Amino acid sequence: MSFEKTFRTVIEPFIIKSIEPIRMTTRAEREKVLQKADYNLFKINSQDVLIDLLTDSGTGAMSSEQWAAIMRGDESYAGSQSFQRFEKSIKDIFGFKHIIPTHQGRAAERILFSVMCKNGDVVPNNIHFDTTRANVEFQGAVAEDLVIIEGHNTQSYFPFKGNMDVKKLKKLIQTVGRDKIPLCMLTITNNSGGGQPVSMENIKAVKNVLIEFDIPLYFDAARFAENAYFIKLREKEYASHSVKSIVQEMMSYADGCTMSAKKDGMVNIGGFLCTNDDLLAKQEKDLLILTEGFPTYGGLAGRDLDAIAVGLQEVLNEDYLRYRIAEAQYLGEHLAKIGYPIVQPPGGHAVYIDAKAMLPHLKPLEYPGQSLSVELYLAGGIRTVEIGSVMFGKVDQTTGEETPAEMELVRLALPRRTHTQSHIDYVIEVARDVFEKRQELTGYKITEQPRYLRHFTANFEPKK
Numbered sequence: 001m002s003f004e005k006t007f008r009t010v011i012e013p014f015i016i017k018s019i020e021p022i023r024m025t026t027r028a029e030r031e032k033v034l035q036k037a038d039y040n041l042f043k044i045n046s047q048d049v050l051i052d053l054l055t056d057s058g059t060g061a062m063s064s065e066q067w068a069a070i071m072r073g074d075e076s077y078a079g080s081q082s083f084q085r086f087e088k089s090i091k092d093i094f095g096f097k098h099i100i101p102t103h104q105g106r107a108a109e110r111i112l113f114s115v116m117c118k119n120g121d122v123v124p125n126n127i128h129f130d131t132t133r134a135n136v137e138f139q140g141a142v143a144e145d146l147v148i149i150e151g152h153n154t155q156s157y158f159p160f161k162g163n164m165d166v167k168k169l170k171k172l173i174q175t176v177g178r179d180k181i182p183l184c185m186l187t188i189t190n191n192s193g194g195g196q197p198v199s200m201e202n203i204k205a206v207k208n209v210l211i212e213f214d215i216p217l218y219f220d221a222a223r224f225a226e227n228a229y230f231i232k233l234r235e236k237e238y239a240s241h242s243v244k245s246i247v248q249e250m251m252s253y254a255d256g257c258t259m260s261a262k263k264d265g266m267v268n269i270g271g272f273l274c275t276n277d278d279l280l281a282k283q284e285k286d287l288l289i290l291t292e293g294f295p296t297y298g299g300l301a302g303r304d305l306d307a308i309a310v311g312l313q314e315v316l317n318e319d320y321l322r323y324r325i326a327e328a329q330y331l332g333e334h335l336a337k338i339g340y341p342i343v344q345p346p347g348g349h350a351v352y353i354d355a356k357a358m359l360p361h362l363k364p365l366e367y368p369g370q371s372l373s374v375e376l377y378l379a380g381g382i383r384t385v386e387i388g389s390v391m392f393g394k395v396d397q398t399t400g401e402e403t404p405a406e407m408e409l410v411r412l413a414l415p416r417r418t419h420t421q422s423h424i425d426y427v428i429e430v431a432r433d434v435f436e437k438r439q440e441l442t443g444y445k446i447t448e449q450p451r452y453l454r455h456f457t458a459n460f461e462p463k464k
């Protein structure tokens with residue numbers, strides 16, 4: 001036992017060695033910026049943003065050790081030392097037999113599903129991330145979301161809202177037949193369901209069903225370390241385990257994984273694909289050469305592989321994870337105290353505001369999420385992202401009629417190791433101002449839109 005006094009304040013477990021200035025803007029300037037961008041926050045330049053909470057993907061800060069690793073990068077086309085260090089680091093943590101580098105997570109997905117899926121197959125997941133779903137569907141397969149019912153309830157405090165409904169999984173296998181299910185995925189943490197974790201108990205239960213039918217399990221492992229830390233905090237028998245040993249146990253139940261290193265890889269670009277299957281690995285590497293590159297670099301520079309090798313070890317640091325989870329919790333708790341309806345409990349990487357509940361005077365097709373995210377930018381230069389009918393509303397291509405999304409959310413994603421406590425306090429202060437004026441917020445209409453992925457490029461106009 002240690003008799004050292006422990007303090008409650010969770011501090012950033014790092015100091016700042018290199019800084020990037022942000023430019024202060026006035027409300028009048030931001031008003032002009034918004035008009036020029038047709039009220040689409042994706043069209044705003046970064047120098048016009050004060051606090052950028054658009055995404056946690058590839059936007060984090062690297063450590064001095066990672067920058068040192070960058071200098072060690074070996075740019076040999078084949079068999080580089082960078083690849084050897086990358087492979088060794090991943091094998092140490094994930095334990096899979098074959099490690100295939102890719103330029104992003106979605107490249108790993110495309111290769112995995114190209115090799116494993118065919119037309120008419122079904123791929124279960126807790127909730128498919130949007131690129132995962134798109135890559136499954138691109139093969140003519142069906143992406144089935146089987147998250148537990150609590151995962152759809154924004155106000156449930158269930159500790160593992162990312163869990164898969166094991167009964168539904170079994171029923172699906174029995175209904176469509178084992179031969180139609182080439183693999184089962186689990187997204188850890190469940191990004192599209194609010195960054196909610198999956199418990200070890202659930203991973204084991206899913207694996208047991210899959211063993212019965214001889215179906216392989218793959219993780220979408222983008223936030224594997226955040227998931228493992230939630231297991232440590234919330235699953236009693238793991239309280240005294242190291243996060244690394246929890247990750248190793250999680251991975252021991254899987255046959256492989258896809259990974260976006262832009263998340264818990266702590267880098268700005270990169271990803272990988274893992275498998276224990278020799279034959280699949282061979283087919284995957286053949287495809288890799290076709291579009292990504294030779295199997296010892298996979299579309300990345302040697303220095304990128306080195307930065308990932310270090311980042312994956314750093315993300316397991318429990319002082320880091322404690323601070324990481326505390327940051328989301330701090331922001332979430334303060335927004336909730338102001339009165340914001342948020343998705344509870346906050347996940348690992350973001351806080352989600354329920355704009356439909358906050359702005360009941362706006363109809364879903366007046367895009368309450370868009371209205372709130374535009375207002376947060378106007379009020380304080382904070383960039384967030386609408387995850388509602390702008391992103392997921394469906395437009396009938398013949399009648400032009402539009403069906404709203406199930407939820408109207410605004411996501412505040414937290415880049416890793418990037419903002420200080422006072423940045424977050426500033427966000428909370430701006431949010432308080434916006435909340436007080438919520439009844440004055442107007443709806444939006446879309447004046448121009450492309451056919452696919454309209455949220456990136458659509459033009460908007462505020463309704464008078």
Ligand SMILES: *Cc1c(COP(=O)(O)O)cnc(C)c1O
Binds near residue numbers: 107132
């Ligand atoms: C980001 C992400 C992906 C896709 O990875 P990219 O590196 O952006 O291609 C896949 N799954 C999850 C859960 C993600 O968060």
